[in-house]
Amino acid sequence: MYSAAEENYLKALLSLANEQHEVSVNELSKRLEIKMPTVNSMMKKFAEKGLVHFESYKPIRLTAEGKRLAALIVRKHRLTEMFLYEKMGFGWEEVHEIAEQMEHIQAPKLFEKMDEILGFPKFDPHGSPIPDAHGLLETPDYTPLSGFNAGDSVKLMAISDSSESFLRFLNQKHLQLGTLIHIKSKETYDGSIRICIGDGPVEMLSRHVTERLMVLPV
Amino acid sequence: MYSAAEENYLKALLSLANEQHEVSVNELSKRLEIKMPTVNSMMKKFAEKGLVHFESYKPIRLTAEGKRLAALIVRKHRLTEMFLYEKMGFGWEEVHEIAEQMEHIQAPKLFEKMDEILGFPKFDPHGSPIPDAHGLLETPDYTPLSGFNAGDSVKLMAISDSSESFLRFLNQKHLQLGTLIHIKSKETYDGSIRICIGDGPVEMLSRHVTERLMVLPV
DNA sequence: TATAAAAGTTAGATTAATCTAACAATTGAA
DNA sequence: TTCAATTGTTAGATTAATCTAACTTTTATA
Numbered sequence: 001m002y003s004a005a006e007e008n009y010l011k012a013l014l015s016l017a018n019e020q021h022e023v024s025v026n027e028l029s030k031r032l033e034i035k036m037p038t039v040n041s042m043m044k045k046f047a048e049k050g051l052v053h054f055e056s057y058k059p060i061r062l063t064a065e066g067k068r069l070a071a072l073i074v075r076k077h078r079l080t081e082m083f084l085y086e087k088m089g090f091g092w093e094e095v096h097e098i099a100e101q102m103e104h105i106q107a108p109k110l111f112e113k114m115d116e117i118l119g120f121p122k123f124d125p126h127g128s129p130i131p132d133a134h135g136l137l138e139t140p141d142y143t144p145l146s147g148f149n150a151g152d153s154v155k156l157m158a159i160s161d162s163s164e165s166f167l168r169f170l171n172q173k174h175l176q177l178g179t180l181i182h183i184k185s186k187e188t189y190d191g192s193i194r195i196c197i198g199d200g201p202v203e204m205l206s207r208h209v210t211e212r213l214m215v216l217p218v
Numbered sequence: 219m220y221s222a223a224e225e226n227y228l229k230a231l232l233s234l235a236n237e238q239h240e241v242s243v244n245e246l247s248k249r250l251e252i253k254m255p256t257v258n259s260m261m262k263k264f265a266e267k268g269l270v271h272f273e274s275y276k277p278i279r280l281t282a283e284g285k286r287l288a289a290l291i292v293r294k295h296r297l298t299e300m301f302l303y304e305k306m307g308f309g310w311e312e313v314h315e316i317a318e319q320m321e322h323i324q325a326p327k328l329f330e331k332m333d334e335i336l337g338f339p340k341f342d343p344h345g346s347p348i349p350d351a352h353g354l355l356e357t358p359d360y361t362p363l364s365g366f367n368a369g370d371s372v373k374l375m376a377i378s379d380s381s382e383s384f385l386r387f388l389n390q391k392h393l394q395l396g397t398l399i400h401i402k403s404k405e406t407y408d409g410s411i412r413i414c415i416g417d418g419p420v421e422m423l424s425r426h427v428t429e430r431l432m433v434l435p436v
Numbered sequence: 437t438a439t440a441a442a443a444g445t446t447a448g449a450t451t452a453a454t455c456t457a458a459c460a461a462t463t464g465a466a
Numbered sequence: 467t468t469c470a471a472t473t474g475t476t477a478g479a480t481t482a483a484t485c486t487a488a489c490t491t492t493t494a495t496a
Binding site for chain 2: 442443444445446447
């Protein structure tokens with residue numbers, strides 16, 4: 001059995017591994033907002049428990065077991081988000097914080113029940129895939145909106161930032177999953193983009209925002 | 219904000235105070251399965267935080283604030299039990315263990331939502347009253363079945379032991395909340411009782427069991 | 437009422453998870 | 467290629483929550 005602290009390290013390791021290729025003590029430290037020496041000694045413990053491969057001054061790599069456990073925590077998180085959203089009437093901006101706590105609950109039956117009641121969903125309310133019960137996760141290949149140009153039309157598939165503030169911002173802009181976005185123009189200086197949603201007004205989105213909107217061309 | 223450990227002390231203090239009148243370090247220690255010196259120093263900390271009145275060699279008494287906070291944790295526990303039972307299809311024997319973990323979640327909205335979805339229930343699946351949002355709890359005056367005699371008829375109102383094993387035992391005996399029980403005879407030696415449920419067969423219940431079945435005469 | 441048993445307390449150790457300060461290794465830029 | 471910045475590590479302190487051992491106070495009984 002792993003503590004909530006350990007589970008948070010596992011989750012952060014998995015998400016960093018999915019973003020980049022090498023995961024360093026420094027990056028993990030920043031992501032968790034935990035100082036490097038603490039992270040360093042935790043990684044030594046993880047190596048002894050067989051959760052990571054870790055040698056001094058080398059990057060950290062999750063073992064297969066570490067990956068599986070991390071994905072099972074993510075599974076609990078995302079099933080919870082979906083349950084709160086679909087079955088309890090929470091907004092997509094409210095569910096992350098609650099799921100952050102619920103993911104540490106040790107009660108397999110609770111999450112199996114959510115899964116069943118939800119009809120075995122494949123994605124959470126932010127479009128992120130839900131790992132299966134074996135800890136297997138298939139990553140859809142969406143592209144950030146920032147990679148597209150004037151004239152392109154795309155569909156919003158997922159949001160790579162589940163923070164309440166960001167999602168409230170998207171609510172304001174009427175951006176939801178499935179929304180069709182047409183790119184009117186792109187500013188080469190700062191990468192900001194002017195978009196149209198359906199026949200609505202033109203909206204400006206900063207690079208910070210477009211990097212977090214995962215889309216597919218239509 | 220209080221830790222899960224502190225919340226468990228609060229809950230135990232409240233439930234002991236409702237059972238007896240004076241709460242001692244020793245009893246709290248037994249209830250929590252935590253050694254006396256640990257409990258002793260925690261009670262000193264609680265006294266400083268204004269959760270209890272505590273002087274050396276004297277009984278422990280929850281302050282009004284301590285009582286309120288304890289009741290709010292019980293409220294989360296019981297709302298969760300009811301939600302799991304009514305809305306997710308769990309059996310009454312399965313919900314206590316899960317609620318024991320969920321009661322520590324810091325997300326007022328989650329429990330407000332459960333309350334609303336459930337239609338503001340007054341009792342949990344074991345017949346225990348749910349404290350209101352201010353931490354006020356009205357205790358119904360049920361009597362243990364063990365206090366009745368041959369010839370009496372009573373209705374099962376609550377179970378004062380939510381452990382999975384005890385509730386499984388009651389399932390086997392077809393005892394549920396609302397069940398009408400007629401007492402055929404009572405053994406003076408060990409207090410065991412022979413009962414009839416409706417026109418079913420006669421069943422024997424030991425004193426251990428009848429002490430945990432809270433009833434009202436009919 | 438004397439004293440043994442029970443309950444309560446104090447002192448000090450342990451473990452997990454964190455920190456800061458100081459030092460070492462690696463990396464990258466001049 | 468050198469050396470300064472960045473990254474990583476070690477050592478040692480801290481806090482919360484627990485423990486055991488030893489001692490004290492209260493309680494209950496012979």
